[in-house]
Amino acid sequence: MAQTIPADVPVHDEAHHEESFWSHYVFSTDHKMIAMQYMFTGIFMGLIGGFFAYAFRMQLAFPGVEVPLFGVVSPNEYNALITNHGAIMIFWVAMPVLIAALGNYLIPLMIGADDMVFPRLNRLSYQIFLVSAIVLLASFFVPGGGFAGAWTFYPPLSSTAEYSLTPLGSSLFVVAIALEFAAFLMGGINFIVTAMNSRAPGMKLYDIPMVVWMIVVASVLFMLSVGPLIAGAVMLLFDQNLGTAFFNPERGGDPILWQHLFWFFGHPEVYVVLLPALGVVAEIITVFARKKLFAYRTVLYTVFGTGVLSFTVWAHHQFVAGIDPRMAHVFTVTTLLISVPLAEAMFVYIATLYGGSISLTTPMLWALGFIATFLIGGVTGIFLGASGEDIYLHDTYFVLAHFHYTFFPIAIIGFYAAITFWFPKMFGRMMDERLGKIHFWGTIIPFNFIFIPLFVLGLAGQHRRIYDFTNYPDLAAYQPIRVFATISLLVMFSFQLVFFYNFFKSMFRGPKAPKNPWQANTLEWTTESPPPHGNWKELPTVHRGPYEYSVEGRESDYWPQNEPA
Amino acid sequence: MSDATAESVAEEHVHHPNYTRIYVILLVLLVISVLGPMLEIRIITLLTAFGIAVVKAYLVVKNFMHIDIAKRYIAYLGATSLVFMLLFFAGAAPDVMKPDGSNWEKPLWQQTGVDITANPEHAAHGEDGHGDEHGEDHAEDGSH
Amino acid sequence: MSARPIATTRSAAGMPTGRLAVWWLIASEIVIFGGLLASYIMFRLAHDMWSEQAAHTSTAIGAFNTFVLLTSSYFAVLGHKAAEEGDGPKAARYLWYTFAGGATFLAVKSYEWTTEILHGYTIASNTFWSFYYTAAGLHALHVLAGIIIIAIIAVAARRNEELHRVELIGIYWHFVDVVWIFLFPLLYIAK
């Protein structure tokens, strides 16, 4: 053993015992199993969120039609669908898949540790997350139906039952979100401490793979921004149920306060989910371009810069929401400033491709697809951050298209990139490349066909969260565009079947994966596929950075981190 | 790894401050912070109440929580979270704390400060008198 | 006890894992209380007339509770010192004193709240009282969680087990104390 284990610490011996189904799959404290739990829960919630999108897009394209598998969408159902689509996709898909699943799976494996530092806290974190998902799902079935006041749940609509008409739904929604925050706080502390303290011997700060850095910085952002909203959620619950008036202007409260509490968290939250996806892309493009990451330290500094700046921009969501107009100047400046580090990150990724030997495997396609589409999301954000322009574009479909061009690359493309890349490690088998490529093109092309038309609708003055635009004389004429977007959505959804077929077929029948199918450097590729409980028989020691590809004078074009010089 | 653990154990055997002395100082400060406001001078109230709270918190954080012995980044972490809260306050206060601003006003502002109707005991306690500066508020209350 | 992974025993950041985690926990608590208190201060500075309401809080009870918490913190740190010297039973004894302090705090708080509610000052009376009960309630929840953990740790410490945890709960307990140090002037003294 390379490790000297203090005598009072019991060694892993239960790994050799036969484990029951329950202790192996349900109550496991193994970080890899918890990662799988998060991932499959996230995928399941993603299917629900996607189904919601299908239902309300059908309503928008064909108002009043009986949507197959759903039925006629009533106005309140429409509002509930869009509300929960947003909340699910961000809090129950992007967060668990990108932060929790990837963080749990990758952090210990990439830093050469046998598990997270607090395995039982980790398990508790998932269990609370699961409860939060169940509470949210339950809220659809209570009298009055699920909450229907947008995922930002602005009071007084969310705080007053007689306005929202969903007395139980709104409370359950707040409870679900608060539980979810509690789960990710625990998970976040675990990630941060693990990455800080449990790195393999020899792994210095600049030897940490970028995706680990990104997940850790994202966890820090989450932790430092979510506090006010947790306090706010408690205040909102009291407003709903105990008759307080924190957000009720008639009795001395202020609804704008909620918006500040929400967006103080809400904007850093964008970067909380963005950063892990950026990290995934960094890992993949370096491997498949056989290149060292361009200017590792610069990337790191841009990430820190983005993180700090992300706390100063929140009120750009509230430009026309009744804040004092003088404050808008400050937030315009900070918002445009944050484009600088992010643009730099994008440039660095593009520069990494220079001089590479690029093979377009499925994960590489997803990673490159991320860069190409995320750029659109990035540049359209500039329009919205500019206070003067936001007067017109606020809450139009332009905003909607903009953030789908950021969140879709983050949550969906990022997920597909990660899963196709680490699938061999997770399940010990290879995925089908041909099906993977069909799935890639079948997703990325319809995706653009859905949302580029929505930019146009936004410029035409079409607002969000309206269940039937044919009621508006000036907007009725654009119906064909809405139909086009909906049909593109159906096409995109049908191509996801290819993925699920590939996913489950490969999981059970795919060819066996070797330890290091992509010839990558990072530590997770030095153990078995899939890694055993405890990850390594002998924990690795690190000798160099994670991106030493194509080093001159070496025969092989990669140089694993644990290989002695 | 074992050497790192040993190091951290060694770090724990540091010089302990005289806890009893700190505790006595804290109690004295507590007495001052209670007595100070009894003078009913606003500036002294603020100083004794909040100034002393900061001093007490500092003493506890430094001597009981040993932040001065912990790694430097722990102090930075705490400071960062406090700074972000100041930032939040600065961003939200212009809207929430003000009765009016550039092109907006809150017409309900004056009457919503105290919600007397839900407060049955108020009539009994309202006449106690709490310093002259609150005279206006009493007048306001009377109208309900 | 279940197996502790090797990961937990490493300390690349130069600090034992548990202590590092407690500090991160405290950072996240700072922003929770910070958000609530920042909101309270905004309202408080905006509405001068709240002092009228604040006058009905009992400074004497608040001061007594401050005294109780400071004392319990003192015991917690003595417990920490004992634990470092390897004297588990002594550390456990001090932890039980701390526990008693926390329990006293909660008992006094219950009495105080009962009195106030009977006088008609409920959480819904007015936004001052809403903040009063929310902030003090959130803090009381932390005290409650703290004394439960203290009890668990004290039982183990008596058998000289997991002595490093005495320090961890101590740091957390001091933090709860610090929060109260600020709540006391905010809710009781400023009138």
Next chain:
Amino acid sequence: MLERIPSVIDVLVPQASTYAGDIDGLFTIILVSVGIWFFASEIVFFWLIFRFRKKDGVRAQYVSGEKQSEKKWVTYPHLAILLFDVLIVVAAVRVWYDIKQDLPPAERTVRVIGQQWAWTFVHPGPDGEIDTADDIAKVNELHVEVDRLHHYKLESKDVLHNFSVPVFRLKQDAIPGRVITGWFTPTKTGEWDVQCAEICGVGHGLMGARIHIETAEQHAAWMAQESPLQLAANAAQKQEEE
């Protein structure tokens, strides 16, 4: 100044207020500024993928990107981006100041009240003042006179609403407990949509109204017909006839 820049939004939605042109011009400025960077990045990006595709026998180069000579390829562009940002900020802040912060003196004032799920517009009557006996309150129907500087006083009775007039490029949340004042000067006669742009409950999708921008004569005629005094007289007459 900005209104002289050609506009892409204009194709979809006519400009019917004095500042609509500014917002459209600002859009074009941003479109050009970010468009340059967007297309430059995408072109370089796809070119690199094509140029450095995997070829047999060709190894990738070892470029750390830490050397100044290499780093300049991302440093210079990012400084240039900062420059473009400054340009956008200056333009955006000017437009914002004119529309939201500056408040030119009013010729007319209308009160706009949002509630679940309808708009009430209180127009001044013939005396030109609101909050007098001859106010004309209409539901979901806003009548304004072209080329007059109007102030709106925006209120909400229950939840958040948003008073949005796309042809004016105007949008403002209505907050319960607040009165928010803003302004617009219509420049084109016609009839267009007013939308609620902040979700406000079940009926949010139906909370549309129409704005009627009228010439001075049309407006005077409408006012005469709708003024409460006139309506009372009509009613009295009707009663007499019966």
